[in-house]
Every structure is written in structure tokens, then in C-alpha cells.
Amino acid sequence: MEHWDEIRKLIEERRADRLAGRITTLGAEARKEVATRLPGLLKELRGRSDRWDDSLVRHGTALRVAGAGTLGGAAAVASWLYRRDFAPQWAGPDNDVHLVLAVIADRPAAWRADLARRLALRTRTPDDRGMTLALTLLRETGVEPPPHDPLVAGWVSRRPTRLAADPLLGHLLPRLFEAQGAGRALRGEKEPDRGWLAALSGLAETGRVRRETLVEGCLRRFLLGGTATDLRFFVHLHEALDPSPEEVASRTRDYLRLLAVSPGPVATLAVRRLRGHDLTADDLAEAWDCLLFRQERVLVRAGLSWLDRSVRRDPALAGVAAAPLARAFAAESVELQARAVELALAHAGAMGAQGRSRVRESAALLAPHLADRAAAAFEEGHGTGTAPRPGPVFAPPPLPEPAEGSPTLPPPPASAEELAELLERRDDSWQSWERLLAGFVTLAVRDRVALTAALRPWLLGEPAWPYREETWERTDQWLWGAVRSLSTTGSGRGAWRTLMPSKDLAAPYVLLLHRAAEVLRAVEEDTLPPVLLATPTHETGHVAAAELVGRMEVVEAAGARPLAADLQQALLRLPRVPDPEAAERVARLTSAAGGILAGWIRPGGTAGAATGAAVEAEVELGWTTENEGGRDGTRPVPVITAPPTGLPLVDLMFRAPGHGAGAGHSGWWPSTLPSHREVAAAHLVPYTLRRSWDAPAAGPEQIRDLVRAEGPAGAAFSAVLARFLADPRAPEAVDALVEAAARDGLPTGEIGRQIGFLVTAGEVRVTDVAAALDTAARRGAHESVWRIAAAALPALLPAPGERPRNGLAGFVMLAATVAGWCGARGEIPQVRDMAARKGGSGLLREVRALHDLLTGGTAKKG
Known part of the structure; x- marks a missing residue:
């Protein structure tokens, strides 16, 4: 003892x-x-x-x-x-x-x-x-x-x-x-x-x-495979070891196997090693065939360069080069197709009849103007006889049919056990948060003891240090504070009075924090309503009007009052489409909150411009130049104007975001304004071009939510979409563009203008924009892509004496391709003027080809 x-x-x-x-x-x-x-x-x-x-x-x-x-x-x-x-x-x-x-x-x-x-x-x-x-x-x-x-x-x-x-x-x-x-x-x-x-x-x-x-x-x-991240160290190690030609020669087959499907850095490594090694004609054909089948442009370019250099050094290889070149004709990039055509024409004489025949047959895979160029050259220059001139067989698919309506959001947890399970597998989405908050409020009112018992294990495992911070800037801090107060711990009571951040915050962030904080306050004061009003019924973030009225009826029947921020968020989530049944029922509500709701849901349609779900705010987007971190850069300046509603958080949402305002949960913001797409985009715009390492940036998931929202789409929406179309790491932006085109909600002219501004400001690259638009066009959005490209070209084409931007010839080529698919006609003054300039550069050739296509004539060449 x-x-x-x-x-x-x-x-x-x-x-x-x-x-x-x-x-x-x-x-x-x-x-x-x-x-x-x-x-x-x-x-x-x-x-x-x-x-x-x-x-x-x-x-x-x-x-x-x-x-x-x-x-x-x-x-x-x-x-x-x-x-x-x-x-x-x-x-x-x-x-x-x-x-x-x-x-x-x-x-x-x-x-x-x-x-x-x-x-x-x-x-x-x-x-x-x-x-x-x-x-x-x-x-x-x-x-x-x-x-x-x-x-x-x-x-x-x-x-x-x-x-x-x-x-x-x-x-x-x-x-x-x-x-x-x-x-x-x-x-x-x-x-x-x-x-x-x-x-x-x-x-x-x-x-x-x-x-x-x-x-x-x-x-x-x-050879085991993996992502580029998983293999990055081994790429560096391999290059640090610098295998000798003898070591490479003994492993040629292994390096060749890496060309087809390995991540880009691994395939690039293999190309570098194999190009310095003597390969047989069969091995070269295999290597080129693998590379020219890849989706990565840098690898296709490397394959074309390797092929060109090898054939120039040994013209006898032109025969085995024909099949890989023909494969490159199917590349998704018009720029790469054009390069493949140039090489095919350059080496056609050494290809032999069989090789030329293979190339001629594959010309049908090219963009229309390239197909014509290749077919004509092979027929006239190489005696291909009377073979029929191939027309382009590629036709962009139709746009996908937009989904009917919006998927419904799963209901909140109905029991304490379900709520605990949601906590176990929750993610960082607004959907999980909304269901968690709604379930907590309802269950806390229905059976406080059972909820406390179910959440007790989480209290034991949750770290305490986040709750000692001077302010609570995360919604989960407020929720855990409510859970602890529910269990009558007591040491955190009154937290809502002092822990709300006092610094300048973005309006959607403020609304989210107020909604979380008022739940904690209601737990401490025992004033929780039986149900939250603002919990979305649909994946867009909307709350069905009839469901909202039903929730208000439940609150009134219990003699309770809705939470203030919750009510204001619910109003912002009302759909624009009128609901006559909801308008009839809302008139029977008797509380002050019911009267506010009735002002937003009126018989015969949405409410007026000052007080309705369709509050029509005007959004303007300007740009200013400033020095940030020792470097001149652009900063977007959105301006939002709307008539006041008298509801403080609602009016805050229709106020222009301040520069440098703190932001949090930015991925959730579109769901707070699902009927006001352009206003939500205006709040996101300042965070699309922020450079500081700790700045919360808007992401491609917001683009999807903005596309599915209601309300006008203007300059702010276009700027956000244009920014992420130019981000190779955000393929979701292409998905959003195609979906918006299918919904007929794409402000194409404005998107093109914003692309032009972002490129000229040095914020995005022409090649990245062209790659995204190329992909969207091949998925059925070619008409929208043409209108976007036509609106961007006036800003992108260089003035006389100005050096053109990298990749601009490929962008013009893409514009010509989609114009051909759409049958577009009509002169663009800036294209006309540049087509008339003197010179024979690749860019000028593409501009003249586009002008001829649009006007049905021949550009005057200086």
C-alpha cells in the first residue's frame, strides 16, 4: 500500500x-x-x-x-x-x-x-x-x-x-x-x-x-504506379543518381513502359533518358506512339520534337513516324494538331506511299481548317491522285441536358445517435454543417439528456486549446461551446458576449458566425426554438417556401421565437419562383417574425424589390492597380447597391465587401445567397486573386454552386469563372462552364472581356485559358466558347509593334476551329485590322485564316 x-x-x-x-x-x-x-x-x-x-x-x-x-x-x-x-x-x-x-x-x-x-x-x-x-x-x-x-x-x-x-x-x-x-x-x-x-x-x-x-x-x-506526388521523391532520387548510358541501355524496356501511363514527371524523366540512347526503329515507333497519345501537352510536344529531330537526322525513320503523327492528329489541342500537321508536311516526301496514305486518312480527325490544309497539301504536293478530300468527321457533341430541379438535401439527424454518427463522419462541407446545426437544435429541445449522453464521448476527446482563444473564428468552436453548455459544464457561460471577432470580416462569414453564436446563446438562456428556419431543403442552398412557412408554424405553436440570424438567413434562401400555397399559408401567421416572412412571400409572385426574396441588387466590378509585396498587381473592386430591407444581416450581405476583410468558410458562401448569384460572386471576387499565403481563396467548388444558383450573372460571376478556367488545377471550372451553357445562363461576352482583362493584367496565361475552352468546346459548349473567344480577342490581339503573348496563335486557332463548328460569320474589327498587317508570322497566318472564315473572303496580306 x-x-x-x-x-x-x-x-x-x-x-x-x-x-x-x-x-x-x-x-x-x-x-x-x-x-x-x-x-x-x-x-x-x-x-x-x-x-x-x-x-x-x-x-x-x-x-x-x-x-x-x-x-x-x-x-x-x-x-x-x-x-x-x-x-x-x-x-x-x-x-x-x-x-x-x-x-x-x-x-x-x-x-x-x-x-x-x-x-x-x-x-x-x-x-x-x-x-x-x-x-x-x-x-x-x-x-x-x-x-x-x-x-x-x-x-x-x-x-x-x-x-x-x-x-x-x-x-x-x-x-x-x-x-x-x-x-x-x-x-x-x-x-x-x-x-x-x-x-x-x-x-x-x-x-x-x-x-x-x-x-x-x-x-x-x-512501374508500380502512383500519383505525381507519391513519385516525386523517386524522380529526384533517380536524377540525383544520374544513371549512365550503360545503366539505361540495360533497362530500355522498363523506361519505354513508363511512357504510356506514368505521371508526367516520370514520363518526362523516361523521355530524357531514352532520347540520349540509341533505340531501334521499333522502339522509337513505340515511344512516339505512347507520347503522342498522352493528354499532357508538354509530353506531346516533347514527342513531336523527338520525332522531328530523329527523322531529320535519319530520314529513313519517316515511315515509322507516320503512324504516331497520325495519332497526334486526334489531339484535343488545336495547337498540337497544327504542329503535327507541320511535321507531317515537312517529312511527307520520305514517308513512302503507305505512310502518306495513313496521314491522309487521319486528316479527317483534324480541326476543319487544318484538315483542309493537310488534305490539300498531300493531294497536290505528293500525287495522291483523285482520292476524295476528307472532311472533318469530328463533330462536337450536343450539350448535356440540364438536370430537372435541384437534388434535395438529406434531413437533419432524427436521433442523438444519428447526430453522433454525423459528427464521426462529418466533412468540411456546408451541407454537413447545416444538418449538424439543425439536428443539434431540434434534439436539444426534444431530449436534452439523451443528446448530452450521446455527445459525451466527443467532449472527452475534443482538445481544449481552441476554446481558450481570444475570439472564436470557426463555426465548430461555437457549436462545441453549445454542446458543453448543454452538458451544464458552466465554465464557458457567456462566451457569446466576448468571443465574437471584432475585426472586419466578409459579410457571408459574419452571417455564418452569428448563426453559430446565437445557438450557443440560446442554449445558455434556454431559449432554443424547436426547429431552425434556415436549414436548406435543396443542394443549391435554397429553402422551399412551403417548408419555411411550416417551420414558422411549428415555432409559433410552441410559443417560441426564431433566432434572429437564422430568420434572416432563411429569407435569403427563399427561391425566386413563387409558391402560391406558401403565400396563402404565410398570411395566417400571427407573430412578428411571421409578419416579416409574410413580407417576403406574397400572393401572385415574389415580393417587391425592397423587401422580397428577389431583392434586385446591382453589382459593378472595377479594377485597381496597387503594389502588394513589392510587386504591382491588380485588385478587383466590387460595388453592390441595393435598397435597404431593415434587417441588419440581410443589408450587410448587400453591401460591397471591403478590401482585406477576413474570410472564413468561403466554400460555403454561395449557399448563403442561392437566389442572388451575382452578389455571392461579388463577395468571392476579392479572394480569387489574393496572393498572400494565408489568404482564403475562392475555389472551383464555389463555381459549381454559383452556376446552380438563381439570379443574374454578370461581371463578378464572369471574373470568378474566368479566373478558374485559367487554372490547370481546377478542371471543375470546365464542368461548370459546360453546365452553365446547358442551362443557358452563361454571360459569354462578359466572360470573354474578363479573360481579356486578366490576361493583359498578367494574372492568367493564354495557353491555360485556351486549354480549358478547348476542352469545353469538345464537350458541346462550342457555341458559348466561340462567343467567349470573340469577346476576348479584341483585348488579346497585340497592337502594332507590341509583342504577342505566348500561346496567342493557338488561341486564335481555337477560335477559328469553334467558329467553323458553329458556322459563325461576321467581321471582328480588331481581327480585320491585324489580318491586314504586313508579315508572315504564325500568328498572322492564323488571324488571316480566322478573318477569311468569318467573312468568306481572303484577307489582304501586306
């Missing part, structure tokens, strides 16, 4: 260092007694713990040391060390490894080896809390590590100090090239003179590791 009293006191005083020393002096019986009493002490400490602090976690180190030194089996120790309640994942890496090792130092070797294996298998991520202890024990015991991918990822996540002497090197290095997650853990390693790149290269130079092991390991990893 005296041993336990001493141990208990040291645990309660959190004297882990003294505790470790004392445990090492205990005999077997004393250790058994401590092990028996530890669970009871843990339960007692948990009961004392205030859920607003982390006192139990602060006892964690002492508890871990006590359990490690006294529990009997290795399995029991492994489980004890990483209990969630006193060693949660968020608490950071272990800082007590030396203490744990000290108290188990006298255990049998087999026992420690068993613990090492168990701890290794428990790891799940490279930065797992138990990773350091597992790796240290594996090194000390010398036991072979179990085959476990996270262990390898954790090993390479540490700095490679004294790697040559690391006992784990022989075991884990071969697994490095196979373990999932290892490449991702090493993705930041790119400097050849430091870190793992330098360490492995150094081992190869000294002979500690065979070069062949590393080179073959990289190739094996490439």
Missing part, C-alpha cells in the same frame, strides 16, 4: 521523471499492485476533469510511464500507452520516450521485441504519436520490423542522421520503393545536397548501398 500511495502522489503531481526512477526500484509484487490500481485512478482523474481544460491529458505522461513500467504483458502496455483519453492524436509527438524506455529497460529481451513489433503495427501515419517509440525500440532490440507501410513512411519522415549505421537500413530500405505513403512522406525532399536525397546518394557513392539497388528501386516504384 505504501508503494501505491507514493506512486499515486507522483502521478497526481505529474512528476514523471521522479516516477520513472521510483518504478525502476519496485519489485514484482509492488509493480503488480500499481498495475491493479491504475485503472481506478484513471477513472477518478477523468471524473475530476473539467471538459473545458485538458487536465487529464496533462497527467498523460505520468500515467503512460506508470503503466509501461508496471503492466505485465506487452499487449497491455501497447494498449495503455496510446489510450485516447490521455494521449490523443492532436496532442503532438511523444516527449516521454526516454522515460518509457527507462522503465522497460529491465524487461526480458523477448518481451521488449514483442512490444516493439506491436507498437510498430499500431502506427497509422508517418507522424503517429507512437512512431518515435516504435522505431527506437526496433533499433534497440534488433528485431526485424514487421511488414507495415506506415512504419516505412515514419522512418523516412525523420532526418537521416547516421543512416549508414542505422540498424533499420537493411530492413526498411528495400521496402522504401514499395511502401504506400513513403513517397508522400518524402515529397518535400528535392535538394540533392541535403536530407534523404543526399544521404542515399552518399551511401551509393561509398558502396554502403549498391547503386543498382537504388536505380532499380526507383524504376520498380515507377
